[in-house]
Amino acid sequence: MTQFTKPKENATVFHIDMDVMKERMSMFYLPAQVRVQADVATVLKQMLRGVERHGNESFTDIEVLHRRITQHRMLLDKVAQRDLQAASRLGSVDDIDLSQFLTALRQCLPENNLVLNESISNYPAVWKYIAPTRPGCEFPSQSGRHGRGLTPAAALITSGGSSLGWALGAAVGAALAGQADLKYAKDLITVIVGDGSYIFGIPSAAFWMARRYDTPFLTIVLNNGGYKSPRLSMLGVYPDGQGSSSSAGSLNISFDPQPPNYGLIAEAAGGAWWKQVKETSESVVAIQEGIDMVRNQRRCAVIEVVLPKF
Numbered sequence: 001m002t003q004f005t006k007p008k009e010n011a012t013v014f015h016i017d018m019d020v021m022k023e024r025m026s027m028f029y030l031p032a033q034v035r036v037q038a039d040v041a042t043v044l045k046q047m048l049r050g051v052e053r054h055g056n057e058s059f060t061d062i063e064v065l066h067r068r069i070t071q072h073r074m075l076l077d078k079v080a081q082r083d084l085q086a087a088s089r090l091g092s093v094d095d096i097d098l099s100q101f102l103t104a105l106r107q108c109l110p111e112n113n114l115v116l117n118e119s120i121s122n123y124p125a126v127w128k129y130i131a132p133t134r135p136g137c138e139f140p141s142q143s144g145r146h147g148r149g150l151t152p153a154a155a156l157i158t159s160g161g162s163s164l165g166w167a168l169g170a171a172v173g174a175a176l177a178g179q180a181d182l183k184y185a186k187d188l189i190t191v192i193v194g195d196g197s198y199i200f201g202i203p204s205a206a207f208w209m210a211r212r213y214d215t216p217f218l219t220i221v222l223n224n225g226g227y228k229s230p231r232l233s234m235l236g237v238y239p240d241g242q243g244s245s246s247s248a249g250s251l252n253i254s255f256d257p258q259p260p261n262y263g264l265i266a267e268a269a270g271g272a273w274w275k276q277v278k279e280t281s282e283s284v285v286a287i288q289e290g291i292d293m294v295r296n297q298r299r300c301a302v303i304e305v306v307l308p309k310f
């Protein structure tokens, strides 16, 4: 449907969504044969129950289903394999490689954790390398056991809306939910956020709130030098248009020449600990320190990952 995932031409598309019509969006269209306004996790559970009830006799596609389950298991094995390979490359002193940073993060996360994903052009990378394995990952997620030899798996959520600036405040809200009701409590809440979305999240207010309400969380700021996605959207519509050869500066989507110091904003507002990571080899130590700050010192921690500029 997007530039990242395209179903086959002859696929039958069922669109199940809490907000299937997107009435408050000026433009939205998803070519689907069936549209269902419903909670996706509930519908999937109902479908699974239906399949189990009917069994092999009346559910003609049962073989397809089994094939998919096998494929999914193979995929999980691949993720475990990839983790091992990435771990062996973590000593590298090259420029930061986001896939390796995210793999390191995934390996360091405690089991009962929640990741809030507002990484925008890096959504696919975060989904791929944080690789949530737990069903029912919607907010509030349920803690669960992780299986198949994988490192602890995240519950991972996004805002579902189009307005940026959700994740920092949402992290405070998620932590407060855990304080109010232990069943929502998490060992760690992590925000992975684009540099632009970090600013949209009003970090001065969010980190002050986090200290005020004792709701520390770990933030990973993906600093790619500004707003990359508007350029991607433009290229999606006009791949060879005049803007396709324009610089980020002339498109007004670059934060150069003086981007904010993201960690310092958090320190000033809420006493956060922070670190900049520029090389892959710095990843594990920074992540471990950040997690220690949040879990043991009860301070917010911000890790700014300096990515190549677009």
Ligand SMILES: Cc1ncc(C[n+]2csc(CCOP(=O)(O)OP(=O)(O)O)c2C)c(N)n1
Pocket (backbone or CB within 6 Å): 119, 120, 121, 122, 162, 163, 164, 165, 193, 194, 195, 196, 197, 198, 200, 224, 226, 227, 228, 229, 230
């Ligand atoms: C409140 C709000 N303002 C503007 C936009 C338009 N917009 C969509 S993506 C984007 C850039 C996001 O930048 P960043 O978080 O750094 O992610 P990147 O695209 O660089 O990965 C903007 C400005 C929006 N979605 N919401």
Ligand SMILES: [Mg+2]
Pocket (backbone or CB within 6 Å): 194, 195, 196, 222, 223, 224, 225, 226, 227, 228
């Ligand atoms: Mg950015």
